Amino acid sequence: MEILKRNDVTVITMDDRFDDAVARTLKGMVQNMSEQTTIKLVIDLSKTNFIDSTANGALVSSWRSVKKNNGDMKIAGPSSHLKSLFRLTRLNTVVEIFDDVEAALKSFSN
Amino acid sequence: MTQSMENELTVRIEAPAETIMVTPLDLFVRDLIQQFPAFSKSEGLVDMLELAFHEAFTNIGNHAYRSELKGRVTVQIRVSLQQLEFRFEDNGESFDPEKVPTPNFEGPCEEGLGIWLIRQIMDKYLYHSENGSKNVLRLIKDIPGSIPDGILSRDHGTK
Numbered sequence: 001m002e003i004l005k006r007n008d009v010t011v012i013t014m015d016d017r018f019d020d021a022v023a024r025t026l027k028g029m030v031q032n033m034s035e036q037t038t039i040k041l042v043i044d045l046s047k048t049n050f051i052d053s054t055a056n057g058a059l060v061s062s063w064r065s066v067k068k069n070n071g072d073m074k075i076a077g078p079s080s081h082l083k084s085l086f087r088l089t090r091l092n093t094v095v096e097i098f099d100d101v102e103a104a105l106k107s108f109s110n
Numbered sequence: 111m112t113q114s115m116e117n118e119l120t121v122r123i124e125a126p127a128e129t130i131m132v133t134p135l136d137l138f139v140r141d142l143i144q145q146f147p148a149f150s151k152s153e154g155l156v157d158m159l160e161l162a163f164h165e166a167f168t169n170i171g172n173h174a175y176r177s178e179l180k181g182r183v184t185v186q187i188r189v190s191l192q193q194l195e196f197r198f199e200d201n202g203e204s205f206d207p208e209k210v211p212t213p214n215f216e217g218p219c220e221e222g223l224g225i226w227l228i229r230q231i232m233d234k235y236l237y238h239s240e241n242g243s244k245n246v247l248r249l250i251k252d253i254p255g256s257i258p259d260g261i262l263s264r265d266h267g268t269k
Contacts, residue, residue: 017133020168050136052164053223060218081157088230089223090215
């Protein structure tokens with residue numbers, strides 16, 4: 001995964017496959033970050049073609065960690081398949097999903 | 111090993127039920143299924159079938175064989191004119207899928223979605239254990255539309 005800072009927003013771009021091992025890494029990293037400070041986070045899934053149930057769970061867990069410390073997390077760039085998966089798992093009911101990173105970043109300014 | 115009879119294709123693979131096998135098998139299954147227009151023409155179907163396969167295989171590695179044990183799983187992929195079937199056989203611990211709790215969607219779930227997702231994707235989830243030593247899981251998806259004659263009767267190489 002790739003981590004960038006865009007102004008005060010942290011953008012984490014996930015790789016092609018987002019499954020168990022990657023999920024644990026993301027979850028731990030976001031938990032550490034959010035315990036240290038209030039964070040604004042965008043999870044960029046524009047390069048991701050596969051997500052499993054543990055990855056979906058890691059996204060939920062990360063969102064909870066961030067919100068618990070008064071931050072916010074958004075998802076950007078999922079494919080139509082991933083959008084379908086997020087509707088199925090109800091992730092879309094709690095995490096805002098944007099078509100791309102720019103739209104997600106803009107939403108933090110609004 | 112593959113078997114190609116008229117109107118049906120069967121591929122059978124035996125592999126360690128370990129994390130290292132998950133991605134290669136996922137990709138193999140995906141590439142196999144994508145060759146059949148009955149699946150590839152339905153947007154998102156191949157993705158979902160790959161996910162169902164992945165969840166089932168991962169569950170065997172994580173639950174049937176605990177982390178301290180090494181076990182093997184036999185995977186069979188069968189494509190016919192009417193159905194796609196994933197069949198998994200393992201010799202690990204058996205379980206009762208009816209006792210797996212349904213996720214509580216009052217809020218988003220962090221855990222326990224694997225079997226539920228499989229059931230959303232596949233048309234049938236059939237599990238049985240033979241004498242407590244051989245567990246068989248069959249996941250069946252009815253094929254949308256029909257497969258043209260001849261697609262499944264090509265020579266698929268070494269048995």
